[in-house]
Amino acid sequence: IFQLSLPLNFLGTIYREMRQNLLDMEILYKLVEENTPAKDAPGAKPLNLEGGSIRFENVAFAYHPDRPIFRDLSFTVPAGKKVAIVGPSGCGKSTVFRLLYRFYDPTAGRISIDGQDIGGVQIESLRRAIGVVPQDTPLFHADIMHNVRYGRLDASDEEVMEATRKANVDQTIARLPDGYKTMVGERGLMISGGEKQRLAVARVMLKDPPILFFDEATSALDAHTEFELMKNINTALLDKSRTSIFIAHRLRTVVEADLIIVLKEGEVVERGTHDELMRLRGLYHSMWQQQASLEGMEENEEEA
Numbered sequence: 605i606f607q608l609s610l611p612l613n614f615l616g617t618i619y620r621e622m623r624q625n626l627l628d629m630e631i632l633y634k635l636v637e638e639n640t641p642a643k644d645a646p647g648a649k650p651l652n653l654e655g656g657s658i659r660f661e662n663v664a665f666a667y668h669p670d671r672p673i674f675r676d677l678s679f680t681v682p683a684g685k686k687v688a689i690v691g692p693s694g695c696g697k698s699t700v701f702r703l704l705y706r707f708y709d710p711t712a713g714r715i716s717i718d719g720q721d722i723g724g725v726q727i728e729s730l731r732r733a734i735g736v737v738p739q740d741t742p743l744f745h746a747d748i749m750h751n752v753r754y755g756r757l758d759a760s761d762e763e764v765m766e767a768t769r770k771a772n773v774d775q776t777i778a779r780l781p782d783g784y785k786t787m788v789g790e791r792g793l794m795i796s797g798g799e800k801q802r803l804a805v806a807r808v809m810l811k812d813p814p815i816l817f818f819d820e821a822t823s824a825l826d827a828h829t830e831f832e833l834m835k836n837i838n839t840a841l842l843d844k845s846r847t848s849i850f851i852a853h854r855l856r857t858v859v860e861a862d863l864i865i866v867l868k869e870g871e872v873v874e875r876g877t878h879d880e881l882m883r884l885r886g887l888y889h890s891m892w893q894q895q896a897s898l899e900g901m902e903e904n905e906e907e908a
């Protein structure tokens with residue numbers, strides 16, 4: 605489990621260099637982790653957001669030239685809609701996010717937001733528009749209040765507490781030894797994967813981005829906790845028109861999506877709503893049946 609703990613003075617330095625009143629946890633985390641190769645193109649302009657519609661057009665990408673991940677990937681996320689990406693492990697779901705956030709650039713094709721090629725916009729403005737709830741939420745070695753406030757540094761204590769209430773983690777915090785002053789992160793109190801993801805939801809709520817990217821944890825949560833978390837996200841983060849992309853492992857969480865994209869080996873093999881895909885009786889249908897029988901087994905074990 606990756607937890608970021610950097611001396612706070614290092615944080616301070618980065619913060620001043622960025623000269624922005626919004627320290628984006630995800631950027632910092634990924635900068636350290638991936639040493640981001642993407643750079644602003646000469647003459648890059650700030651992203652001009654209208655509704656936040658996202659388009660991948662004939663995108664090709666490879667981490668290593670001899671192993672292409674995408675050859676010709678196209679899909680659209682209409683403004684304000686909720687799109688889920690599902691598919692077998694390794695099919696490229698997380699890579700979609702890495703391209704959208706410009707940790708990497710496509711080798712061919714184009715990714716655009718509201719008609720603007722993201723290759724030509726200032727990366728900082730792009731990332732400011734996108735809120736991320738990652739699979740494994742990085743926590744700083746700081747107290748809960750500070751960790752949530754990283755979503756928006758000028759948020760008041762009341763706003764932080766309101767966000768944790770909406771993310772349904774306030775009661776957990778109330779039970780911690782020092783409440784909001786409890787130290788977490790490396791050397792701090794260990795909290796569960798689900799609680800960390802709720803803190804990430806609270807952070808993103810403070811950030812209030814027009815585009816949301818949610819990467820469902822693969823194994824950290826049991827089915828029930830996961831379902832509760834998704835309910836919170838639906839009410840807390842999708843309470844207004846926000847374009848969102850969900851990477852989902854538990855298919856139960858995608859039933860309500862406006863569009864489900866099924867990826868296999870880097871290609872879109874099916875797309876539609878849950879009902880449409882069930883009627884197709886293809887890959888989605890068989891993944892669904894497989895999960896339903898696994899979950900049935902889990903429930904039987906719990907009853908036993």
Ligand code: ATP
Nearest residue numbers: 667668673691692693694695696697698699700822
């Ligand atoms: P999962 O459901 O298991 O999280 P995924 O669908 O999100 O998988 P990706 O993480 O997008 O899959 O990875 C797609 C492919 O690219 C995988 O085969 C993976 O091994 C490979 N890959 C991912 N990151 C890198 C990297 N930094 N360098 C090289 N190969 C990578």
